[in-house]
Amino acid sequence: MLDQVARSNVVTLAEDKLYVLQNVLELDGRISAYPAAARGYAMSNLYLLKQPDAAVLIDTGYAAHEPVIRAQLQSLLPQGTPLSLFPLRLNEFMSINNIETLAARFNIEQCYTGNPDAAWWFDFGAVSDAGGSVLDKMKVTVVSRDEALPVGKLGDRIIDVFQAPVRLISTRWMYDRETKTLITSDMFTHVWRNKPEGPWFVSEADDPSSFQHVRSFLLNTRYWWIEGASTTPLRKAVNKVFETYDIETLAPGYGAIFRGRDQVEKQFKIFDEVLASLDKSLHTSRYVDRDEER
Amino acid sequence: MNDATTAAVVSKPKPTVEGHVPGSTLHRHNPLPREIAPDVYWLGECLEQRYKGVIYHSYNAAFLVIGNDASLLVETGHPKDFPHIERQLAQLLEGRAPLKYLFITHQETPHSGGLGRIMSRYPESVLCGDISDYHLVIPQYADRIRSMQRDEVIDLGGRGFQAVEPVIRDLRTSWWGFETRDRVLFPGDGFAYSHYHQDGHCGLFAEEAISLNLPDVSSTFADLALFWTKFADMERYVERLEWLLKKLDVKTIAPTHGLPIKDMDGTVKKVAEGLIWASKAPEAGIL
Secondary structure (H helix, E strand, O other), X not given: OHHHHHOEEEEEEEOOOEEEEEEEEEEOOOOOOOOOOOOEEEEEEEEEEEOOOOEEEEOOOOHHHHHHHHHHHHHHXXXXXXXXXXXXXXXXXXXXXXXXXXXXXXXXXXXXXOOOOHHHHOOOOOOOOOHHHHHHOOOEEEOOOEEEEEOOOOOOOEEEEEEOXXXXXXXXXXXXXXXXXXXXXXXXXXXXXXXXXXOOEEOHHHOOOOHHHHHHHHHOOOOOOOOOOOOHHHHHHHHHHHHHOOOOEEEOOEOOEEEOHHHHHHHHHHHHHHHHHOOOOOOOOOOOOOOOOO | OOOOOOOEEEOOOOOOOOOXXXXXXXXXXOOOOEEEEOOEEEEOOEEEEEEOOEEEEEEOOEEEEEOOOOEEXXXXXXXXXXHHHHHHHHHHHOOOOOEEEEEOOOOOHHHHOOHXXXXXXXXXXXXXXXXXXXXXXXXXXXXXEEEOOOOOEEEOOOOEEEEEOOOOOOOOOOOEEEEOOOOEEEOOOOOOXXXXXXXXXXXXXXXXXXXXXXXXXXXXXXXXXXXXXXOOOHHHHHHHHHHHHHHHOOOEEOOOOOOOEOOOXXXXXXXXXXXXXXXXXXXXXXX
């Protein structure tokens, strides 16, 4: 537990508005979100959007981190604060593993998802074999593929939620108008570090992002299928996000966070160049074996 | 992007049919478990998914393989299916080889939702396959996780269970499973399709579900759940699939989401048609 606490962190992205709850992931070949050969450390990032009357937690993290996540939340939220949960991927443990335990311990106002029957998906028996009873009481609020939602009841803070333009499974991205932050779940997760201490914000001096790094990262993780795909519609969808929103922080679900307009622009530019380079006009789509490293 | 702030609030359906197992979403008798090959049992229960006013039925199945010395469970089911799978396991394992191995094709929760509770119920059991992420999901059982490499075989006594190439997959950490005596393939997300509850397809083999339009339901599932298949050349993946089926001399296919398949020519061809067709049609979106 002490080791877990030492390897966790709460970082303020905007005072009283936006926090990231971080827990270290050791890259030893056992983290599915990273290439099998990656070594070092990444972060599991949960984002807490806070208002005077309520808060929203984006993703709920892994069960191994639950005691720390609970402590992180308690350090930020006055007891009884209405808390909404928003898992960005309904099928993945990183997003939903702790919904049941948080529902048992916090004043959960609702859980946002794209599936009206989502409560069926969260019962891992973590609280007890009767865990379903906790989930039965939890309100589920269905969110469409493209929707603006208020944080709290004051109506002065809106988040835009939409389908991830490039995804492996059902995934939402989210834009927080107040802090100009784009939360991107499993995309832009390509910066890991040699030390658990980070740094977990990317600056120009320590940014490993390059065309080759991002290309290799995508092809060796969950975007193994992109080479030879028709990437024109994907590029259009990604560029639409970049052009629609005024983004100052790029906040992925794993790894380091990108801050500043220049960094954001750089990351989108590299991503676009990589997608363009992988298009079917330049590569023949072929069968890709599970263990092929590129 | 719109400014609507009217997200719909729903409550969970409350099954009321007499004899219905709590936690079920299916308002009728559950036809599972069913033996699909000698001592290979199909477990779980249908999942109803509401989408655009239509209810789609599909499976997030688990399969029990019973050997002379040990039994193995393929997938641990959707979280909601644990009460069913627990009961089905207890019924089928009575007097048989103990459940020693769990094999999950990949880490998505519809495939692995019951993992912690099954490991708790069966303290001898070891999780095998690709081991990514599980130390974070079930840290209390981190010492009961064993990595399997490609083509590695677990001996169950009289039959083996092999980790094989996952041709159709999403997470890079996927494996498919193969039972070596009766030649049953467990392809995880491969051969994924819904079925028609109203036509009585629940619990049937694909070949028994006469009215099931396989190309249509296969393409619909791909469109809704396998985004990448809209962008890749699926003819290459179908070729590899056919190669694997021949190489392994598969006799039965036991998909996690679709109905089991016995006809390696006719039925496989129809599912492949659906995958190829879906890859050429515009993407409609996801659940």
